[in-house]
Amino acid sequence: MNLDKAHKRIEKRVKRGFHGYPMISIRYFGPNAELATKVEVAFIEQEEAEPMVESFNSTSDIRKDETVQTTIIKIIDRADAKTVTLNEVVNPLS
Numbered sequence: 001m002n003l004d005k006a007h008k009r010i011e012k013r014v015k016r017g018f019h020g021y022p023m024i025s026i027r028y029f030g031p032n033a034e035l036a037t038k039v040e041v042a043f044i045e046q047e048e049a050e051p052m053v054e055s056f057n058s059t060s061d062i063r064k065d066e067t068v069q070t071t072i073i074k075i076i077d078r079a080d081a082k083t084v085t086l087n088e089v090v091n092p093l094s
């Protein structure tokens with residue numbers, strides 16, 4: 001899957017809004033606001049449940065990594081996520 005198609009599929013799911021659980025939450029992290037080198041994909045099965053988090057790291061901008069973005073789509077599909085949230089702000093690495 002190409003990068004643009006992956007971004008469009010993620011955006012389409014995000015725009016749908018809240019439709020219940022299971023839910024996938026995507027957050028980006030990096031050394032500054034322009035460069036995201038880490039992404040965390042959290043799976044929340046039901047309300048009040050502890051999220052299961054998977055993270056991916058890169059030396060370049062991970063938002064432009066076709067493999068990682070395609071993997072996020074596969075996680076969403078396999079989890080049969082009803083809701084997908086995306087925090088587009090690049091959070092500082094801790």
